[in-house]
Amino acid sequence: MSAIAVPIFVSDTAIAQTGQTGVGQGTGQTGVGQGISFTLTNPLGANKTPEEIIKGIISYVRTLGLIIAPLMYVWGAFLMLTAGGDAKKVGIAKQLFLWTTIGIAVLLVAEGLVIVVQDLFA
Numbered sequence: 001m002s003a004i005a006v007p008i009f010v011s012d013t014a015i016a017q018t019g020q021t022g023v024g025q026g027t028g029q030t031g032v033g034q035g036i037s038f039t040l041t042n043p044l045g046a047n048k049t050p051e052e053i054i055k056g057i058i059s060y061v062r063t064l065g066l067i068i069a070p071l072m073y074v075w076g077a078f079l080m081l082t083a084g085g086d087a088k089k090v091g092i093a094k095q096l097f098l099w100t101t102i103g104i105a106v107l108l109v110a111e112g113l114v115i116v117v118q119d120l121f122a
Helices: 002-010 050-081 089-122
Strands: 013-016 036-042
Touching: 050 089
Parallel strands: none
Antiparallel strands: 013 036
16 A cells, blocks of 8 residues: 555655536636645645655644643543542543653654664664
8 A cells, every 4th residue: 555655655646637628618717617726735846755754743743742741631630630539530541640750751763763773774
């Protein structure tokens, strides 16, 4: 699948269906059968390599994760404060703190992991 999808992201623009046929040809009039011309722009930017696409995705996910992580800490604090001494609820809040911290650590080293993997396979 990736071998098929990569050429889609490599080009900057694609031209689709040019030329005019049918009623009003060359006069600027609209009519049945007249061709339509439009341009599709690559949403990932011009001439991106697969490596640049992966780095862009990692950057986006990291930014999103670093925005969501503080909200998860606030939610965990809310769960702990409203636990009312229930050990099960406090345990759930502690697990939330633990997994949020692990998630932040993964987000912070993700780009470094890509570089290490590239060096291993290069």
